[in-house]
Amino acid sequence: xxxxxxxxxxxxGKLENLNSCFRFRFxxxxxxxxxxEDDMTETTxxxxxxxxxxxxxxxxxxxxxxxxxxxxxxxALRSLIxxxxxxxxxxxxxxxxxxxxxxxxxxxxxxxxxxxxSGVQATWxxxxxxxxxxxxxxxxxxxxxxxxxxxxxxGYRRYRRPACLVDKLPPINAVIISHNHYDHLDVHSxxxxxxxxxxxxVWYVPKGIxxxxxxxxxxxxxxxxxxxxxPDCNDQKEDxxxxxxxxxxxxxxxxxxxxxxxxxxxxxxxxxxxFFFAGDTGYCDAFRQIGKKYGPFDLSAIPIGxxxxxxxxxxxxxxxxxxxxxxxxxxxxxSLGIHWGTFKLTKEYYLEPKEELExxxxxxxxxxxxxxxxxxxxTKTFGETETSLSNINVSS
Numbered sequence: 001x002x003x004x005x006x007x008x009x010x011x012x013g014k015l016e017n018l019n020s021c022f023r024f025r026f027x028x029x030x031x032x033x034x035x036x037e038d039d040m041t042e043t044t045x046x047x048x049x050x051x052x053x054x055x056x057x058x059x060x061x062x063x064x065x066x067x068x069x070x071x072x073x074x075x076a077l078r079s080l081i082x083x084x085x086x087x088x089x090x091x092x093x094x095x096x097x098x099x100x101x102x103x104x105x106x107x108x109x110x111x112x113x114x115x116x117x118s119g120v121q122a123t124w125x126x127x128x129x130x131x132x133x134x135x136x137x138x139x140x141x142x143x144x145x146x147x148x149x150x151x152x153x154x155g156y157r158r159y160r161r162p163a164c165l166v167d168k169l170p171p172i173n174a175v176i177i178s179h180n181h182y183d184h185l186d187v188h189s190x191x192x193x194x195x196x197x198x199x200x201x202v203w204y205v206p207k208g209i210x211x212x213x214x215x216x217x218x219x220x221x222x223x224x225x226x227x228x229x230x231p232d233c234n235d236q237k238e239d240x241x242x243x244x245x246x247x248x249x250x251x252x253x254x255x256x257x258x259x260x261x262x263x264x265x266x267x268x269x270x271x272x273x274x275f276f277f278a279g280d281t282g283y284c285d286a287f288r289q290i291g292k293k294y295g296p297f298d299l300s301a302i303p304i305g306x307x308x309x310x311x312x313x314x315x316x317x318x319x320x321x322x323x324x325x326x327x328x329x330x331x332x333x334x335s336l337g338i339h340w341g342t343f344k345l346t347k348e349y350y351l352e353p354k355e356e357l358e359x360x361x362x363x364x365x366x367x368x369x370x371x372x373x374x375x376x377x378x379t380k381t382f383g384e385t386e387t388s389l390s391n392i393n394v395s396s
Contacts, residue, residue, distance in 0.1 A: 053246070062315075070316055106164065112133070119382055120382050123377070124374050125143075131170075132299070137270070142178055143193060149182045160376055161376075171197070178278075179247075190216045247286065248281050251263045267297075280317065280339070283318050302335050303323065303340070305337075305346075306345040306348075308352075317346075341376070354373045
């Protein structure tokens with residue numbers, strides 16, 4: 001095919017900022033078609049509608065100007081110095097008290113084996129691990145079933161057990177991974193899932209993670225960039241689309257691989273229902289873009305914890321108020337608060353995410369049932385149609 005390749009570059013961010021980068025665009029135009037002002041306007045509108053990922057010198061960068069890379073050494077040192085901004089308010093009680101205030105229950109496995117035909121059914125395993133069932137498929141998010149996750153000697157230990165172990169899970173079609181941090185991508189959990197489901201399981205991961213997944217024995221790995229879509233789930237449901245969408249975060253498992261792989265959120269669009277998984281993120285304009293392109297969603301799983309102290313955690317982890325903002329940005333009909341009450345990652349009071357979420361939902365003028373938390377192991381169906389509900393009422 002004959003034609004011309006057009007190229008342009010746009011700088012954004014502060015020039016002195018390391019996150020300041022250039023956005024490059026290539027566009028092929030066939031010989032029989034000449035570029036007009038309308039063509040260029042269309043291209044510009046598309047670039048403003050969605051934010052592509054940015055990679056510079058082999059490492060991905062957050063493209064938003066309010067991003068600030070977290071300094072873990074500074075966090076560790078400041079934690080040792082008396083300072084009100086860094087005070088540990090977590091106050092996690094004894095196991096006996098936790099059983100009363102933050103109980104873990106065994107899932108209803110009959111519900112998991114026989115999900116409803118209408119709505120999106122979600123079971124919170126703990127932290128960012130959610131079992132989601134919609135339109136005939138079952139998907140697991142950021143699977144972490146281990147008691148301790150992280151590098152040897154400096155990992156994080158659970159104070160609430162997983163609601164169930166891998167061997168109790170129902171058949172799963174796909175796993176979606178938001179990024180490669182240890183509390184979202186766990187070696188032992190990946191190995192256990194491979195042992196149970198093998199090649200039947202499709203792993204959806206951001207760019208740069210596929211090689212690691214294959215080294216763990218995963219044989220069916222789909223690796224995507226931001227806004228890239230994959231049209232099915234193991235060729236079983238042609239009407240289901242998986243799409244990787246942006247998030248404001250970072251990646252890394254060692255001191256040498258920081259941001260070598262991408263991170264993101266996930267969209268699952270079925271023929272009747274849709275689901276959004278925010279993963280780990282700070283607040284940014286990307287969520288309005290996601291809502292415009294893919295919304296509304298029947299259910300979204302949005303993090304609400306691990307946010308204090310704000311001046312340090314703010315760029316990488318949203319707080320409950322920002323979670324409500326995202327709920328509205330993406331046009332979610334229902335949302336589930338995750339990423340809290342499992343690992344002690346930061347310093348807020350351990351029940352504060354749940355309590356603050358309830359207050360922020362009311363302040364936003366939303367229905368109290370539109371954005372909720374559930375117990376570890378609890379199963380809840382969101383977005384059931386009026387027809388199915390009426391059938392239930394008649395039968396009862």
